[in-house]
Amino acid sequence: MKEAFLKRMQEYLGEEYPAYLESLKQPRFRGLRVNETRCSTDRFLSIAPWECRPSAICPQSFYIHEEHLGNHPYHLSGVFYLQEPSASSAVEVLDVQRGDWVLDLCAAPGGKSTQIAAKLAHTGFLLSNEIEPKRARVLLSNMERLGFSEYAITNERPQRIADTLKGCFDKVLVDAPCSGEGMFKKHEQAMEDWSEENVRRCALRQQEILRSAYETLRPGGILVYSTCTYAKEENEETVAAFLATYSDMELLDCGVSFGRSGFEQPGIDAAKVRRIFPMDGGEGHFIARMRKKGDAPRIRMRTLPSMKADAYAQAFLKDQLQEPDAYLYTQGTQVYARTQPFVLLEPLKVVRQGILCGESVKKRFEPHQHFYMASVHQSHLLYVHDMDQRECEQFLKGHPIASSQRGFLCMRYQGFPLGFGKGDGTWVKNRYPKGMRIGEQVRLC
Numbered sequence: 001m002k003e004a005f006l007k008r009m010q011e012y013l014g015e016e017y018p019a020y021l022e023s024l025k026q027p028r029f030r031g032l033r034v035n036e037t038r039c040s041t042d043r044f045l046s047i048a049p050w051e052c053r054p055s056a057i058c059p060q061s062f063y064i065h066e067e068h069l070g071n072h073p074y075h076l077s078g079v080f081y082l083q084e085p086s087a088s089s090a091v092e093v094l095d096v097q098r099g100d101w102v103l104d105l106c107a108a109p110g111g112k113s114t115q116i117a118a119k120l121a122h123t124g125f126l127l128s129n130e131i132e133p134k135r136a137r138v139l140l141s142n143m144e145r146l147g148f149s150e151y152a153i154t155n156e157r158p159q160r161i162a163d164t165l166k167g168c169f170d171k172v173l174v175d176a177p178c179s180g181e182g183m184f185k186k187h188e189q190a191m192e193d194w195s196e197e198n199v200r201r202c203a204l205r206q207q208e209i210l211r212s213a214y215e216t217l218r219p220g221g222i223l224v225y226s227t228c229t230y231a232k233e234e235n236e237e238t239v240a241a242f243l244a245t246y247s248d249m250e251l252l253d254c255g256v257s258f259g260r261s262g263f264e265q266p267g268i269d270a271a272k273v274r275r276i277f278p279m280d281g282g283e284g285h286f287i288a289r290m291r292k293k294g295d296a297p298r299i300r301m302r303t304l305p306s307m308k309a310d311a312y313a314q315a316f317l318k319d320q321l322q323e324p325d326a327y328l329y330t331q332g333t334q335v336y337a338r339t340q341p342f343v344l345l346e347p348l349k350v351v352r353q354g355i356l357c358g359e360s361v362k363k364r365f366e367p368h369q370h371f372y373m374a375s376v377h378q379s380h381l382l383y384v385h386d387m388d389q390r391e392c393e394q395f396l397k398g399h400p401i402a403s404s405q406r407g408f409l410c411m412r413y414q415g416f417p418l419g420f421g422k423g424d425g426t427w428v429k430n431r432y433p434k435g436m437r438i439g440e441q442v443r444l445c
């Protein structure tokens with residue numbers, strides 16, 4: 001650990017500093033958050049084979065001891081997201097309500113976006129933006145796995161979002177890129193990269209991102225700013241500088257009982273912001289909740305009428321779903337679906353909006369994994385194969401499964417979707433994406 005960093009922590013924490021040093025020797029907190037659009041928390045607790053200790057931060061978040069749950073069928077079917085409970089704090093403070101239009105400006109890999117989308121429960125709209133193309137793809141795979149449909153992912157600089165979508169959102173989350181001091185146990189690289197100069201650079205970038213966030217918010221809208229660092233320059237000082245620039249923004253109490261007050265800082269009431277330290281049962285987090293004064297409805301984004309898909313897509317959708325998707329959007333050979341109208345996001349770089357149903361190729365329709373993972377499709381799917389544990393393991397490894405069914409089938413385990421296959425009357429040929437298959441040696445617990 002760098003001397004200069006430890007000296008700052010000693011100044012911040014005073015007599016609590018030894019407790020912080022002690023926390024560094026402890027294993028980091030681990031946890032998961034149940035995706036209630038897939039499985040109720042009560043049901044999850046009745047089927048989870050691990051000890052799940054409740055957190056005071058979010059009712060769906062639990063502390064666990066297990067380290068390798070990425071290959072578990074409940075994870076692969078989007079029943080839960082691996083997230084240490086204190087990382088769920090910012091979205092709890094954002095207080096998302098059904099029907100809200102929400103922007104998550106720095107969204108990958110999607111811990112907070114998946115939490116927001118679960119709270120929206122297929123109502124309203126979530127725009128998840130990520131500046132790094134590779135990270136935007138990871139965000140997409142998480143949104144698909146957890147089965148969401150009423151969202152879009154863009155891959156843009158925050159200023160481009162602000163230029164295009166002024167005043168369009170009820171709630172905006174800036175989970176800012178930061179020096180990551182709270183994540184040193186998880187990401188050793190953050191410790192290597194730490195310097196006071198980097199802290200200052202991060203603070204400047206945070207100011208820039210907050211300026212964009214401000215523009216996207218409607219009057220009366222809520223802006224939550226969060227980091228996973230302890231540096232005052234990136235937390236209280238960033239918020240104070242932002243509030244000094246925008247006189248129509250006010251700091252609100254976070255309205256939660258977890259964590260502790262912030263550090264004293266001229267220009268803000270430190271009792272209103274929240275800090276979480278390892279001594280509070282989490283990794284390092286900072287959260288501030290702000291409101292744009294006044295009240296005005298959000299500016300409505302232009303929406304599109306449902307588009308007509310080609311005959312192959314239409315035949316596929318009619319064959320597979322009891323109730324057709326309400327809105328379709330086609331782009332080239334690809335077909336997308338939503339329960340609400342598609343919004344016009346041009347000229348933004350859109351990675352995905354809605355469910356990718358599949359694509360028409362060579363006079364047939366080739367479905368996509370997302371079609372079978374989408375939560376809104378689950379009760380309408382006409383062809384399903386329920387796998388036992390042995391079949392589930394075989395399926396996740398890419399093997400065929402014995403079945404007398406024909407055509408495309410959603411492959412489920414304990415009622416949770418994992419993907420799809422195509423039956424020929426004897427076998428279901430495996431369509432679980434090659435890049436997602438688990439190794440031959442893996443045994444499901």
Ligand SMILES: C[S@@+](CC[C@H](N)C(=O)[O-])C[C@H]1O[C@@H](n2cnc3c(N)ncnc32)[C@H](O)[C@@H]1O
Pocket residue numbers: 105106107108109110111112113130131132135157158175176177178205209
């Ligand atoms: C703390 S992480 C977000 C974590 C995410 N909210 C979650 O819960 O999974 C910050 C993100 O901001 C992105 N980022 C980096 N520079 C940025 C910039 N100048 N503007 C916007 N986002 C940026 C990073 O690529 C990173 O994905």
